[in-house]
Amino acid sequence: MRERHPRSVNFEIPRYILFMTYFSNIKTAVSTVFEGMTITFSHLLREPMTIQYPDRTPLPVKDTLPPRYRGFLCVRPEICTACTLCQKTCPIDCIVIEHSKDEELKQRVMTRFDIDMAKCMFCGLCTEQCSTGAIYFTNEFEASTSNIKDLVFKFIKQGEKVIPYKIPRKKKPAAAAAETQAAAKEKKE
Numbered sequence: 322m323r324e325r326h327p328r329s330v331n332f333e334i335p336r337y338i339l340f341m342t343y344f345s346n347i348k349t350a351v352s353t354v355f356e357g358m359t360i361t362f363s364h365l366l367r368e369p370m371t372i373q374y375p376d377r378t379p380l381p382v383k384d385t386l387p388p389r390y391r392g393f394l395c396v397r398p399e400i401c402t403a404c405t406l407c408q409k410t411c412p413i414d415c416i417v418i419e420h421s422k423d424e425e426l427k428q429r430v431m432t433r434f435d436i437d438m439a440k441c442m443f444c445g446l447c448t449e450q451c452s453t454g455a456i457y458f459t460n461e462f463e464a465s466t467s468n469i470k471d472l473v474f475k476f477i478k479q480g481e482k483v484i485p486y487k488i489p490r491k492k493k494p495a496a497a498a499a500e501t502q503a504a505a506k507e508k509k510e
């Protein structure tokens with residue numbers, strides 16, 4: 322016969338504890354089912370929240386977006402200086418700008434300004450670099466397409482030449498003061 326370990330104890334859970342646990346589990350199950358069904362039935366009395374996007378919304382969704390929403394990027398080439406800072410800042414090379422000296426016009430022209438919105442991660446680094454606000458975020462976000470190349474936005478058409486914008490230089494304080502004095506003198510006369 323196998324000998325009992327001197328320290329082993331014959332432990333038995335008292336019956337009343339087993340009963341209490343059993344009834345407590347039933348109580349928990351009933352209350353949680355009741356709680357769940359209360360939420361389910363409360364939805365029968367609420368207004369439905371289904372939004373029939375995109376064709377049956379009360380307002381176009383882009384008009385309901387917050388003012389600082391980052392949608393697709395847009396470029397105003399007419400105020401772009403062709404500094405290429407946005408291109409250099411983009412960490413994933415979404416922006417391609419081409420500019421060169423035009424022999425006909427005898428000055429620098431931009432011939433390409435593309436942004437690959439399929440690659441863009443909307444970080445905003447390019448917009449922060451731009452000194453003229455030529456590149457900015459819009460609230461446009463709808464452009465589903467079956468061809469990923471459609472997401473390369475071209476802001477300068479093929480064959481088009483855009484003369485880079487020149488930021489007007491600030492007048493020196495002495496020159497500005499002289500101009501103001503001259504204008505005041507003219508008024509007196």
Ligand code: SF4
Pocket residue numbers: 394410411412413414415416436440441442443444445446447448
């Ligand atoms: S938002 Fe960011 S990722 Fe997109 S083009 Fe600008 S710098 Fe590149």
Ligand code: SF4
Pocket residue numbers: 396400401402403404405406407408418450451452453454455456
């Ligand atoms: S969009 Fe702005 S940062 Fe980019 S090249 Fe033009 S002026 Fe420079």
